[in-house]
Amino acid sequence: MTSVRLTAAQALVRFLGAQWSERDGARRRVVSGIFGIFGHGNVCGLGPALEEDEGRTLSFHQPKNEQAMVHTAIGYAREHKLLSTLACTASIGPGSTNMLTGAATATVNRIPVLLLPSDTFANRRQGPVMQALEHDLEGDLTVNDAFRPLSAFFDRIMRPEQLVASLPEAMRVLLDPAQTGAVTLSLHQDVQAEAYDYPAELFEERIWHVTRRPPAEAELGAAIEALRAAERPLVIAGGGVHYSDALAELARLSDACGLPGAETSAGKGAFDGVELAVGGIGVTGTRAANALAREADVVLHVGTRLIDLTTGSHSLFQHPEVRFVGVNIRSRDAHKLGAATVVADAQLALRALADGLSGWSAPAPWRDRALDEGRRWMQELASDLAPRAGERMTQSQVLRTLNELSTPGDRLVVASGTPHVDVHKLWDTSGSAPCLMEVGFSCMGGEIPSALGVRMARGSEGEVYAVIGDGTYLMGNAAELVTARQEGLKLTVVVVENGGYQSIHGLQRARTGRSFGLEFGVDVDYAANARSLGCASFVVSTLDELRDALDEARGETVPAVIVARVEPRRLMLDSGCWWDVGVAQVSKRAETRELAAEHARGRTLQRHYG
Numbered sequence: 001m002t003s004v005r006l007t008a009a010q011a012l013v014r015f016l017g018a019q020w021s022e023r024d025g026a027r028r029r030v031v032s033g034i035f036g037i038f039g040h041g042n043v044c045g046l047g048p049a050l051e052e053d054e055g056r057t058l059s060f061h062q063p064k065n066e067q068a069m070v071h072t073a074i075g076y077a078r079e080h081k082l083l084s085t086l087a088c089t090a091s092i093g094p095g096s097t098n099m100l101t102g103a104a105t106a107t108v109n110r111i112p113v114l115l116l117p118s119d120t121f122a123n124r125r126q127g128p129v130m131q132a133l134e135h136d137l138e139g140d141l142t143v144n145d146a147f148r149p150l151s152a153f154f155d156r157i158m159r160p161e162q163l164v165a166s167l168p169e170a171m172r173v174l175l176d177p178a179q180t181g182a183v184t185l186s187l188h189q190d191v192q193a194e195a196y197d198y199p200a201e202l203f204e205e206r207i208w209h210v211t212r213r214p215p216a217e218a219e220l221g222a223a224i225e226a227l228r229a230a231e232r233p234l235v236i237a238g239g240g241v242h243y244s245d246a247l248a249e250l251a252r253l254s255d256a257c258g259l260p261g262a263e264t265s266a267g268k269g270a271f272d273g274v275e276l277a278v279g280g281i282g283v284t285g286t287r288a289a290n291a292l293a294r295e296a297d298v299v300l301h302v303g304t305r306l307i308d309l310t311t312g313s314h315s316l317f318q319h320p321e322v323r324f325v326g327v328n329i330r331s332r333d334a335h336k337l338g339a340a341t342v343v344a345d346a347q348l349a350l351r352a353l354a355d356g357l358s359g360w361s362a363p364a365p366w367r368d369r370a371l372d373e374g375r376r377w378m379q380e381l382a383s384d385l386a387p388r389a390g391e392r393m394t395q396s397q398v399l400r401t402l403n404e405l406s407t408p409g410d411r412l413v414v415a416s417g418t419p420h421v422d423v424h425k426l427w428d429t430s431g432s433a434p435c436l437m438e439v440g441f442s443c444m445g446g447e448i449p450s451a452l453g454v455r456m457a458r459g460s461e462g463e464v465y466a467v468i469g470d471g472t473y474l475m476g477n478a479a480e481l482v483t484a485r486q487e488g489l490k491l492t493v494v495v496v497e498n499g500g501y502q503s504i505h506g507l508q509r510a511r512t513g514r515s516f517g518l519e520f521g522v523d524v525d526y527a528a529n530a531r532s533l534g535c536a537s538f539v540v541s542t543l544d545e546l547r548d549a550l551d552e553a554r555g556e557t558v559p560a561v562i563v564a565r566v567e568p569r570r571l572m573l574d575s576g577c578w579w580d581v582g583v584a585q586v587s588k589r590a591e592t593r594e595l596a597a598e599h600a601r602g603r604t605l606q607r608h609y610g
């Protein structure tokens with residue numbers, strides 16, 4: 001057996017450069033680049049290995065914050081439909097723990113990212129090193145153990161030869177759509193630099209075939225039977241439909257069988273161009289989708305993990321005999337709501353369902369109902385979007401304008417605050433930009449770095465927009481605009497200035513009747529801040545100014561930031577879907593007690609679906 005003498009870090013870099021994914025005949029690098037901030041934990045171990053990587057198989061990029069680089073990897077992986085991602089290296093201690101929120105975002109949303117936190121010395125000759133945890137009971141515990149519950153796969157590399165077993169396992173998990181998430185290899189700083197005679201085969205090119213799991217006949221039969229019995233069927237499409245590239249199959253099923261279709265946040269755009277599309281579902285969805293959901297007797301959920309925003313905290317489906325059919329590559333998700341399950345790739349499962357349902361269609365009155373509800377929602381939306389006397393422009397008008405001026409080659413990234421709520425309700429993807437919504441973790445600060453990842457994946461094509469609130473701008477990761485400049489990557493960020501954490505403020509006022517701790521009360525010059533980071537910046541207070549700014553921003557080569565000053569407390573029309581939050585059972589204030597009691601009455605809608 002031939003061997004190659006390398007440090008663990010060199011072996012890691014060489015291995016990653018030889019890994020490819022393949023699906024439907026298209027090959028991509030599993031990990032095509034690495035983001036990193038060096039500290040003493042990785043600067044002399046992984047650092048030289050990257051610098052000396054002669055083939056430059058891994059491009060190196062320097063972010064400004066470790067959490068941000070994980071979000072960048074998430075955006076990159078989503079744009080590549082989870083078939084390619086980025087690695088992230090951080091120094092021991094705070095550099096590594098800064099990645100925890102990113103790890104959680106990736107794993108909660110089932111998005112592959114490769115995390116390489118640095119760790120203490122495996123040999124422990126130094127005594128407690130700076131940043132060691134020194135746990136009283138567990139001598140081998142370090143702060144990096146916090147990654148364990150947040151990772152789809154975790155391994156601590158305590159000897160260089162462990163990589164021979166660990167690296168292929170890391171690749172397997174990254175590319176398994178039923179298991180993927182943050183894959184974390186915690187690298188002791190001494191081990192990174194230690195040499196070993198690695199088997200040469202480890203570095204041979206390897207193609208990881210990402211196969212599509214076909215549906216099992218028995219599951220398919222039961223699902224078809226359940227759907228054929230439906231009088232009021234509804235389909236809910238989640239992010240899995242996008243990752244599986246199953247939009248055409250979904251459209252064919254819906255069109256052929258007259259199935260109304262609703263989208264989760266991650267599934268936004270899944271029913272693009274479909275006649276019976278009724279938009280977003282759940283708490284942030286449309287009244288049309290929610291009206292149908294309340295009466296649906298069979299709900300087919302595809303590629304969704306059915307979080308509370310989607311199901312209205314298990315209150316949305318009110319038909320007394322409602323049944324569910326779950327299509328998902330993850331068995332756990334397929335089984336949710338007591339569904340008849342089809343554990344399979346969405347594209348194959350939807351194709352098989354359409355074949356099996358051939359000749360059957362949902363009753364005409366229900367199809368007409370979907371069209372009526374859709375029309376009514378459009379009217380309600382139009383009147384909600386109309387200017388009101390005495391009001392400044394609203395966030396929803398800003399989004400509608402951006403929607404009108406965007407093209408299918410553009411991308412929109414949203415994750416938190418009212419931007420994600422409003423985009424789910426009003427953004428029309430047909431003829432406009434597809435949306436990447438991260439609402440599974442809804443991480444404030446994920447947007448700009450994630451948009452950067454989308455831009456890296458797309459090259460120079462189109463515009464990549466991130467729409468964020470002012471609170472999100474202040475919370476952090478706006479410094480990634482500097483990274484964008486360094487990398488020559490163009491982004492346009494729309495910062496909606498409403499003077500506070502207004503989404504939560506709206507919730508607070510609705511559930512407690514109070515206003516406490518959520519508005520800023522100071523002015524901030526966001527445009528000047530963005531300029532200081534080297535961005536082109538604009539401040540707009542009218543929709544005409546916004547149109548001009550968007551036009552100018554398109555022509556910019558540096559990142560652009562558009563600050564939109566909107567009516568501060570104006571929220572969009574509600575979705576008609578109840579949502580459970582913990583409300584106070586005791587309060588000194590009568591209004592809070594009344595609102596809490598009203599909220600608690602909503603709990604009578606909650607059901608156990610099996």
Ligand SMILES: Cc1ncc(C[n+]2csc(CCOP(=O)(O)OP(=O)(O)O)c2C)c(N)n1
Nearest residue numbers: 417418442444469470471472500501502503
């Ligand atoms: C990292 C993080 N912290 C806290 C929250 C809870 N949260 C959700 S929205 C929000 C306020 C967002 O404020 P802003 O970005 O100004 O948007 P707005 O609500 O005003 O539209 C908060 C605090 C979160 N989602 N993410």
Ligand SMILES: [Mg+2]
Nearest residue numbers: 469470471500
């Ligand atoms: Mg705000």
